[in-house]
Amino acid sequence: xxxxxxxxxxxxxxxxxxxxxxxxxxxxxxxxxxxxxxxxxxxxxxxxxxxxxxxxxxxxxxxxxxxxxxxxxxxxxxxxxxxxxxxxxxxxxxxxxxxxxxxxxxxxxxxxxxxxxxxxxxxxxxxxxxxxxxxxxxxxxxxxxxxxxxxxxxxxxxxxxxxxxxxxxxxxxxxxxxxxxxxxxxxxxxxxxxxxxxxxxxxxxxxxxxx
Amino acid sequence: xxxxxxxxxxxxxxxxxxxxxxxxxxxxxxxxxxxxxxxxxxxxxxxxxxxxxxxxxxxxxxxxxxxxxxxxxxxxxxxxxx
Numbered sequence: 001x002x003x004x005x006x007x008x009x010x011x012x013x014x015x016x017x018x019x020x021x022x023x024x025x026x027x028x029x030x031x032x033x034x035x036x037x038x039x040x041x042x043x044x045x046x047x048x049x050x051x052x053x054x055x056x057x058x059x060x061x062x063x064x065x066x067x068x069x070x071x072x073x074x075x076x077x078x079x080x081x082x083x084x085x086x087x088x089x090x091x092x093x094x095x096x097x098x099x100x101x102x103x104x105x106x107x108x109x110x111x112x113x114x115x116x117x118x119x120x121x122x123x124x125x126x127x128x129x130x131x132x133x134x135x136x137x138x139x140x141x142x143x144x145x146x147x148x149x150x151x152x153x154x155x156x157x158x159x160x161x162x163x164x165x166x167x168x169x170x171x172x173x174x175x176x177x178x179x180x181x182x183x184x185x186x187x188x189x190x191x192x193x194x195x196x197x198x199x200x201x202x203x204x205x206x207x208x209x210x211x
Numbered sequence: 212x213x214x215x216x217x218x219x220x221x222x223x224x225x226x227x228x229x230x231x232x233x234x235x236x237x238x239x240x241x242x243x244x245x246x247x248x249x250x251x252x253x254x255x256x257x258x259x260x261x262x263x264x265x266x267x268x269x270x271x272x273x274x275x276x277x278x279x280x281x282x283x284x285x286x287x288x289x290x291x292x293x
Contacts, residue, residue, distance in 0.1 A: 022258060029253060033246050038235060041245075045233045055245060062249045063256055070261035128230045147224050148231065175220060178227075 014078040021069060033062055036079055040086050046144050047090040061086040076158045084159040087141055131181050135174050142170035
């Protein structure tokens, strides 16, 4: 019994905290911010690529969520709802400012033997990142939420405010575009041995699947 | 063929995760400062009264993929029913 009472403050659900905030307890919102600010910052970084801009997105999303808290009906998780707001804020900021991110052509790739392996890894990561960044916003959003956030398509649909099938189609299109990169980029094939054969294996699987 | 395609998708996802370049601060004081900043902004805001005409579209279908994803619905539904 005593143990249950000790644990009670730590197991308050998001919904309970939201009810507290609706009843005038602003401090409960601080707990909601603590719970979700890291996830929201990580998501924002995927779109903005800049910590200061991402912090602005997080702050704006939390303020909008607070002001619109009565519209949250609890059909989806509070996290999904926050993500929905943050994605919309990020999309609007990108439209307003048309940020340009680092281009792969700007990245110097050296051939120093001792640093070659890490440079290859770095370059592969940059290529992938560039391709993800070049995806249309909806496809990128679906990919980010599915791959990095491990969300279901139902949750992705909720966040993107679109039907389930549309969310799934956006994700499939994003994957198809990235597959094309692996299939067509000759330089990725030559790097394959240094990256544990990952690309060769993937290309083989794609080829088999296409047969 | 479907299984091979699925495996290829999984490999692609693994590669994307492995090459993930997004890094966020790990310093807890950074998040405390962010929390304080947000709460200060909240001080001058109010929760707007609900407006029945302003309800968001709901596309979530509870019957689908209940067990999938980090914020899966089944655990939430079962915790609600307790």
